[in-house]
Amino acid sequence: MAAIKHISSTQNPEIRQLEHWNRKSRDRIRDGRFVLEGLRELQLALKGGYRPEKLYFCPEIVSEQQLREVPGLGQYPLVSLSPEVYRHLAYRGKTEGVIGLVPTRSHDLATLVFRRESPLVLVAEAPEKPGNIGALLRTADAAGLDAVLIADLQGDLYNPNVIRSSVGCLFTVPVGVGSSQEVLAFLRHRGMQVLAASLGGAVRYDRADYTGPTALVVGTEADGLTRLWQEEADARVEIPMAGAIDSMNVSVAAAILIFEAMRQRGFGP
Template identity: 70%
Template sequence: MKFISSIQNPEVRQIEHWNRKSRNRRRDGVFVLEGLRELQLALSGGYQPEKLYFCPEILDESVLNDILGLEDCSRASLSPDVYGHLAYRGKTEGVIALMRTGDHRLQNLIWKRKNPLILVAEAPEKPGNIGALLRTADAAGLDAVLIADLKGDLYNPNIIRSSVGCLFTVPVAIGDSAEILDFLKTSDFQVLGAALGASIPYHKADYTRATAIVVGTEATGLTSVWKEGADQLIEIPMGGVIDSMNVSVAAAILIFEGLRQRGFPG
């Protein structure tokens, strides 16, 4: 097994490029995953590593074999200095994996129940917000998250970190707004669009049928594609001076109202 002790090693430099450049990740169809917990979640979500890099001083190799079942995966060991150089976070249990990206086409979605509840996020800009939306979706047990007009890269390290691995636990599909709206209509989803000055308060909508909750950006809200295409526009009444809240907070309010109407929990 190869031992890497220099940050000038070509593999180390390549990992750095993939970590920093979304263009390189998309071109090569790979992403860099850091942390034992995140790797476990990715494996449970059907992802497989191309290669493992671990630091024996932090993580015993037996964990890769006995706990993760990756005894046949190509691997290299890293010195503490090289691992510290590559690690995006301070303490991530000593393992970095090179992973193949998933397939996020709409047609790959499979509904496990006849009345799915899903979230659509239009043009989310901040990786932290995307990660928080994915965490909320996982906590709520949503059937899917659809991202319309994604501005960046789904495998941005900040998205993976802020989602605490929930990128791998929730079905995620990507498309442009028109494509996703057409998909929802064809699939007989009710589309509820969150917008200021909307026609009804969010808690008066009916979420019990197949429903897509659509949220826009904090700065401009939903575009006309969604405002005009929604079956119903809903709003969260605001009691303060400002007229908006963080998109992940707003989405959580709407999602859990949908779950309340469906008898969640219990």
């Protein structure tokens, strides 16, 4: 499919609308659209079932022919951009010359389907930093988790920093979003053990049993988990620390718990 038009002005209404979707969470949520930059990320999104409405590319970086040769991309409308417009629109410093306008998806808990009879999921309560959400998704992908559940989401899943820090794993990991009460009810309905990361009064993390259907719950770095999760959990698990501080980055803590669970399940060579 040939390019349907060429845009050479940064003041073009279409470019200005893309800027709003790229930079303003309110507009993304209201319109159900997000801007996705990078060939690898677009390929992962396609694999995850996302379907771009339109692709914008800079011919000086990537040609129409090159895009047509990428499996799955050639069927979407193409708009060429001048180098000035592309640099203006691109979010990342290093880029591959292509940007997609993509509809968001529903992350309703009821749509989640686990691939294993004994699922392992990660629950993140009120993660406040896009970089942490992205890092959690990247770890979840590496471990092949059944899902990541975000309780009381504080921002927007389609924030460019979430996508960038997850290196596209937002599209490869099943993600469910709901309130803490909704997520807890979902886990109980699925008969899952709930293990909450905590400090004090908790079992050492490598002495817990993760082999049954399990949800690992982590909280914010500043405050940890709220009372709801600490009281409703089947057990609290603790990662021993020998330094002066009493907490670590939430994505690091989650990775330790996840890969201990995977070790117990026979993950690895």
